[in-house]
């Protein structure tokens with residue numbers, strides 16, 4: 001049994017008076033793939049953003065490889081880069097070329113030389129199958145290509161965990177597959193992944209664990225076979241029937 | 247702008263026509279006195295430009311130093327930013343100039359420092375500080391115009407706050423910041439006229455001195471206004487050029 005890469009214990013989070021997360025408990029082992037789904041506003045993004053410290057939680061603990069994450073800048077700095085993140089809106093840097101987007105983190109945060117950073121960037125552009133777009137600005141790429149660049153940008157930091165927050169929700173339908181293919185390949189190579197998505201086909205293929213959230217709570221947590229065939233709660237059944245018949 | 251120029255020229259010309267009140271001779275470039283006077287008046291231009299440029303350069307750096315704490319997650323830093331901006335914005339330029347020129351040396355002396363403040367640096371410090379509050383606000387709106395996702399993405403690839411600003415936010419904000427910053431330079435040029443009251447030999451001071459000896463305020467101050475007008479028109483043309491250039495870059 002490998003140790004938990006990420007351990008979330010009794011986490012609560014409020015935005016002002018509004019409680020966005022309620023007693024969240026979730027453990028993600030090294031190499032494990034967890035898919036989180038649930039209706040909009042249920043707190044999926046907030047969970048993911050608390051893991052990489054884009055948001056602060058108010059109670060409970062989140063630890064990464066046995067070290068508790070706090071809001072102290074040193075703790076925040078120690079994980080960023082190790083916990084990569086792919087956003088729904090890509091968030092590429094529009095003023096930089098594709099390859100510069102990929103080189104920035106390795107050079108400035110990891111201290112690689114320009115040459116090392118170029119080599120690493122090319123290697124990961126290869127991995128996401130767009131080696132020929134290196135010198136274009138992101139705006140000249142299709143949405144699917146942009147999201148693959150964003151994945152490559154995260155990979156260039158050689159993270160131990162990759163978080164995905166609805167990575168295909170902003171894409172035209174014909175581009176979803178090319179992004180999911182890249183993600184499946186990462187999964188096969190053993191990357192630890194937490195993916196917020198409504199792509200249930202992808203979830204069935206790669207997930208080791210399914211998590212269903214509603215109203216700031218984790219309502220169900222199960223292996224995919226159980227989750228899809230025998231959902232325990234009515235809320236989850238309803239959600240699945242809506243999403244699968246869509 | 248062009249209309250303004252034409253208007254002021256027309257004003258001058260009608261002035262010339264009714265030569266009873268308009269003493270063209272004081273600033274008539276064809277006569278020796280006139281030409282000497284004009285040279286004397288224009289000789290202030292160098293200092294006006296010099297103090298404006300140095301003050302603007304300081305203000306650009308100072309404004310950024312003031313703006314950054316305003317973006318902090320820590321409330322204390324944001325308060326520092328707000329207090330500075332509100333305070334500096336509320337102080338009229340002339341009292342601030344007097345305070346810096348006459349008051350600040352006393353403060354320095356009481357601290358055991360012997361730093362004299364001459365009119366040149368007195369004017370520059372005052373203009374720079376006064377302008378920095380506006381510059382800081384220009385940076386603020388420029389930085390805030392960059393979507394939050396940009397700094398979040400920078401964080402997730404391990405960039406520090408300073409690196410995020412340096413490599414991600416400011417390079418994008420700069421095209422929105424530069425035109426208003428250049429515009430702000432016009433404010434400094436106009437406000438630099440106040441430096442005349444502490445004895446700085448710039449455009450306005452020169453005009454005042456000539457008025458005292460020639461008793462021709464209408465002609466001399468008219469020329470003074472034209473001098474500022476030309477200066478400001480040249481700068482505005484530069485700003486518009488910059489805006490076009492920045493704007494066209496954005497579309498790429």
Ligand SMILES: Nc1ncnc2c1ncn2[C@@H]1O[C@H](COP(=O)(O)OP(=O)(O)O)[C@@H](O)[C@H]1O
Pocket residue numbers: 015018020038039040041042043044045046047
């Ligand atoms: N910065 C914020 N300030 C206030 N409320 C927020 C903020 N971010 C999210 N929320 C609220 O928290 C709830 C959960 O949001 P989120 O985690 O984004 O949901 P999901 O990703 O599942 O759609 C929503 O009701 C949302 O309105």
Ligand SMILES: [Mg+2]
Pocket residue numbers: 044045046165166
């Ligand atoms: Mg979300």
